[in-house]
Amino acid sequence: xxxxDKEIATLKHVSLxxxxxxxxxxxxxxxxxxxxxxxxxxxxxxxxxxxxxxLGLQKANxxxxxxxxxxxxxxxxxxxxxxxxxxxxxxRFVALGGSGSVSEVLxxxxxxxxxxxxxxxxxxxxxxxxLLARALLRKPELLVLDEPAQGVDVMGQGELYEKISxxxxxxxxxxxxxxxxxHLVMAKTDQVICLNQHICCHGVPADVxxxxxxxxxxxxxxxxxxxxxxxxxxxxxxxxxxVVSDDHSDCHHG
Numbered sequence: 001x002x003x004x005d006k007e008i009a010t011l012k013h014v015s016l017x018x019x020x021x022x023x024x025x026x027x028x029x030x031x032x033x034x035x036x037x038x039x040x041x042x043x044x045x046x047x048x049x050x051x052x053x054x055l056g057l058q059k060a061n062x063x064x065x066x067x068x069x070x071x072x073x074x075x076x077x078x079x080x081x082x083x084x085x086x087x088x089x090x091x092r093f094v095a096l097g098g099s100g101s102v103s104e105v106l107x108x109x110x111x112x113x114x115x116x117x118x119x120x121x122x123x124x125x126x127x128x129x130x131l132l133a134r135a136l137l138r139k140p141e142l143l144v145l146d147e148p149a150q151g152v153d154v155m156g157q158g159e160l161y162e163k164i165s166x167x168x169x170x171x172x173x174x175x176x177x178x179x180x181x182x183h184l185v186m187a188k189t190d191q192v193i194c195l196n197q198h199i200c201c202h203g204v205p206a207d208v209x210x211x212x213x214x215x216x217x218x219x220x221x222x223x224x225x226x227x228x229x230x231x232x233x234x235x236x237x238x239x240x241x242x243v244v245s246d247d248h249s250d251c252h253h254g
Contacts, residue, residue: 006032008071008142008174014053014063016046023049024060025198031142036168036175038185041195047178048078050195051146054176071142074135076128078146078178084120090130091115097134105133109163124151128160136167143168145177154184161188 009031016024024046031037039047052058054065055075067073082088090111094102106112109129114122122130128148135143148164149157165188168175179185186192193202 008068012064035190038189074140075144094134098138100137125156
């Protein structure tokens with residue numbers, strides 16, 4: 001039973017370990033219908049693992065995962081390997097994702113001209129749109145995106161995030177998305193979570209500003225005037241990623 005009609009997926013106090021390494025530690029979050037939740041964090045922060053736990057592809061050591069009963073999920077993985085010798089057209093590849101109208105989703109993403117093209121012959125940007133089309137085929141209520149703009153040039157990234165936002169507005173599905181392209185995705189997200197094994201900070205776009213702490217954690221960005229997400233760390237991590245001191249870090253606004 002979800003706490004709200006808008007809630008479609010929740011994680012409560014989820015922790016995940018691989019041997020002595022802490023992957024996720026006491027992570028709680030909520031995905032709501034019609035809202036975009038973006039997960040950011042450094043490499044090795046546990047972002048992809050969090051999505052896999054949510055999807056039931058990986059079992060957490062502790063905590064609880066709740067999905068709305070009968071929830072339809074569309075998933076765009078970070079990477080997928082396709083045998084170069086496999087005779088597979090774009091249309092057939094998308095059709096393997098479910099029982100919807102392939103022509104409709106290809107048209108939505110403006111890639112219907114690729115329908116009969118071998119999947120191995122399309123560009124990286126085109127392939128990301130094909131993966132998104134496949135995820136949309138089942139008319140999902142929750143869209144899960146793991147680095148959806150990977151391999152796409154900057155202009156294409158902006159267009160892809162714009163398309164995701166437009167589709168969300170049209171269909172009303174919830175979105176949980178992992179992204180490194182914070183400066184591009186920020187205007188298209190409702191909530192941001194900064195993850196580094198645990199949740200360091202979270203907030204709405206109004207909580208976002210330029211701040212030196214972001215540069216410390218993620219590296220310098222060009223002085224473009226674009227907003228970035230900020231937080232202070234009042235804790236440290238040991239060599240295995242465990243939090244060794246934590247004074248309940250808060251969001252800070254610049």
